[in-house]
Amino acid sequence: MSQPSINLHGAVDLSALARPAQPGPAAPAAPGGPATEAPIVAEVTEATFQQTVELSMRVPVVVEVWASYAQGPSQVLAKVATDYGGRFHLARVDVDTSPQIAQAFQVQAVPTVVAIVRGQPIPLYQGDYPEDQLRAVLEEVLRVAAQAGVTGTVSGGAPEEEAAEPEPVEPPLPPLHAEALDAIEREDYEAAADAYRRALKENPADHEATAALAQVELIMRTASAGGLQAVTAAADSPLTDVGAHLAAADAEVAAGQHAAAFDRLLAVVRATAGDDREEVRKRLVEYFEIVGTADPAVADARRNLASALY
Template identity: 40%
Template sequence: MTQQPFSRPGAIDLSGLGRPAPQAGAPAPHPTSPTGAHSYSVTVDEQSFQGLLEQSTTAPVLLAFYSRSRMPESGQLADDLATVVEEHEGRYLLGLVDIDATPQIAQAMQIPSIPLVVAVVDGRPMPLLQDPLPIDELRTALTQVAQQLTAQGITGRHQPRTGAVPDAEGEEETVDPRYAPAQDALAAGDIDAAVAEYQKLVDANPADVEAAGGLAIAKVMQRTQGVDLAAARAAAADNPDDVDAQTMVADLDMLGGHVEDAFARLVGLVARTSDKDRERARDHLLGLFAAVGNDDPRVLAGRRNLASALF
């Protein structure tokens, strides 16, 4: 599946899809919550699909494609996702797409197989899961995704649904008030203020992993403000054991999405240095681990590589 951004409005054009005419006196179809206990999951049809995608501009939307008749495991995955999404209290909105009931959506999205779970963030679809997972592994996966999103300043939350997805112009999404000042500062380009706001949250609650991740990535942004990438890379190439030069390029790699390159650079620096230089390199690397999230496979691999470099 491609990961091209949707264009808004009309991200996926469903206007030409055939829709059965409603029976006389029958109410128009609308998305409904799969059970009364689920406030953040909705059953999606062609009419509501585009409106659901629009909600991803404020907080992430998950799409679970399944067929209970063709693959019961995909239906179980959808049920478990609804349970886990509920536990995140608005961090995600889950759209349940029964491909037997709505084949047009599966066709429009070019679904290769089921089960398939797609994350949509700011209109951009990204495949998330393609195999059934136990519910505990789902919890770990969604917690990890939430940490990474928070580290990027994406902290919006959905309001609970009571049976329908609002239109794009309708119900406003809410931002978790704990993170609103930091997010507002990031949106305004005031990185120093964002660092200060995240630091307040971490000081008040060191166990707040979302705040800790946000603080870590905000500090990366703070350290790299105004830095010339080419000059930084040249300095690092000329001074392979200089901690400041190497950590700066590692930070720039992080912001550019080259997470594994950043980790490898600092692991190598730890292996080459000693005493205070080694300690500084190690501490910097631990900060980057926090920015990505401790459950991320790249962090787990990075920790193993760091242990080998240290011992």
């Protein structure tokens, strides 16, 4: 998988702003079906945010948190959203008028862009991305959304004569991938991991299964690790305390702090040897699969890892 892969559980809690209905098992939806009545790009406030989260059950949603003092919303993102013809809904949030939304997304800089799929937030990036990298990120959002059964469109997309033309139907997921996603929906991550491992046993070159297994294992490791408290716990630990720094790096990746996790484990690689170093190297490679090559931090970390090892 050449695109950035994403932790399905995101890094923030939207429950204070919206309470969407609990989704059932993800059912594949055919692209080109009836569109949801919604524009491609819309301004969203705290009063309308619940509808936006509910829309994410049917259509992938990309949220751009912007501010007037930082040159306003991105015109490049709006252009790309229009080019995609309604395959995702772009929700723009003014941080000045909707601070509670910004707080829920843990916004530290503007612009911040986050996706929502089936009510789950997915941290994407901060700052301005060039159009080619932006498209790579959005392709990954659409891929993850499709795996979750969210393939609807919004009605403000393609012109009627284009929308009427049948589009190719995406092939169904391989059986073991579908089994894994069903397990994820019911939060049985052990079963999901087992399904992905069996998929890899059948086809060791199944890159999608490799990346998805890494994500599921990250979810299982961080479920009982106390979140970002692991980062605090590792603050005074020597670099040779591999367990403490692996737990802290897991928490950072789950929170979307990819560069911090890479830097942490690269420092541990340089400070260790033998089995400890190999364990950390393998964890870094898993992170590269999870984050994906579209994130510039991955390319930098790969080069630094090679330098540290050789």
